[in-house]
Amino acid sequence: MITVKQLTKTYGAHKAVDNVSFSVQKGDIVGFLGPNGAGKSTTLRVLTCYHPATSGTATVAGYDVLTQSMEVRRRIGYLPESNPLYPEMRVREYLDFRGKLRGMSRGDRAAAISRVTEACWLGEFIQRPIGQLSKGMKQRVGLADALLHDPQVLILDEPTIGLDPNQIRKTRQLIGDLAKRHTIILSSHILPEVEAICERLIIIAGGKIRASGSIGEVRNRIVGASRLIAEIRGPVQQVQDGVRKIAGVKSVDVHAADGWNRLHIGSDEGRDVREEIAALAARSNWGLRELRLEVGSLEEFFTQITAKAAGAEAAE
């Protein structure tokens, strides 16, 4: 449904998005996760035909964002990060205006407005001037606009930013309901939010993709990248060679001290070799006093990325 290939976008000399590639299948609900300034909005704005990329290509529903932009725009419902609206217009008036811009007939607009009014719980507010609405209500108006033409693809840039916890809960629930009908990309800088709503995850930081896949896959990969720590008493060389021969072991670092060897063992993704090591130690009559998997968590991984990004920003 969406393919992005080697997308780069620079602002002056600053690379906001750097050689990003990913794809989104029909019906997916994908979380675009990254700290502030990661390049999320910049990428989404290329997909929505707001601005062109410096290099690279992107297609939505098979249409190129640059050379077939009208086709792309007809198929996307977009909620920009700042949720810009016209405060002097009434909700119904605004939605009707947006329907006209999309070339919808009077009948289609009327039907669509009642549909999104219900979907976004706008009922009692439909005749109110937008300027008088609370932030959460405005967010729903923005969402209603994005849904008006029943688009194949929904692109929501930080849809819960600036909302209170109750509004966040309601908005998440609403997006969850939408997932049945639309392909959705949703950006966020909050991991639990993406976990709560999305099936798949793309982690972006500093304009580059750091991890992507289903949430389970990404978790496993990060866990797989964790390392095993073992303390074994025995002849250094034999211990090292013995461990290295175990299938799945990729690297072994040994620090010998007081007759004990402290081993840092790297293994293939998702492979746990603790049992084999215990068996080896027993067979060889070596002492074994520690055997521990240092699990990296997704939370930790994301916190590190965010801290790194914040550090880079502070250094600038």
Added chain:
Amino acid sequence: MSSETQAGIKTVGGAAAAMRSGPDTSTGGGSLTMVWALAQRELAALFYLPIAYVVGAIFLGVTGWFFMNETLVPGQEASLRALMERMAGLLVFALPLLTMRSLADDYANGTIETLMTAPVTDAAVVVGKFLGAMLFYLVLLAATLLHVVLMASHAAPVGTVVLVGYLGMILLGGLFIAVGIFASSCTRHQLLAAILAIIILAIFTFLVDAGAEYAGYAWLRNVCAYVNIFWHFADFTKGIIDSRSVIFLGSGIIFFLFLATKVMESRRWR
């Protein structure tokens, strides 16, 4: 909206991208319904804003004052010519105040993003904004017809002269509005947009008016005279439709709307 011109501007900011992918070949996004929807919204926004009423009230008040004190006095010919020249001078300042917010406001509050990602061309947005402001101006102009009625009760003005005069007012206002929308496309600051429009308009009216009279070289005086918007407008107030003046004012409108579209397109690249 021709694909050639779109491709042309794309080479300004991203030659590589445009050459790699070719021009935008998708069509649509400029239907009358869309343009009309944009115009209606623009007009509604103007009626909502105090600035439009203030500008409108001052414009009508001052023209009324001129009418009572300069036109409607014994011994004057039954003509709106002098009054229309006064109005033209006023509009140099009044219309930029009406148009300053048209695109600048969308850039300032972010609604430009929902506009430019909707399936409408940038040209449709510009034309819609133009028509909206034009409608407001026509309402103002209609109010000045009161002067014609008042005058007719004293001495009959020549109908065709009045009609041609108003045609001139419409073309003149159209050009001023087009310049104002161009200025508004350049910035997110309304005041800057107004100042830019007033400067451009003052150059092509007051400055070249003086230049046509006082410039040191004959050719410069000629150039000044030719680009003088007031000079082209003056024919209309006398009841003369000179095709060169119609073309000058008409192509001026198209030129500045085209420029505004190009500015919008090029701002996508920033």
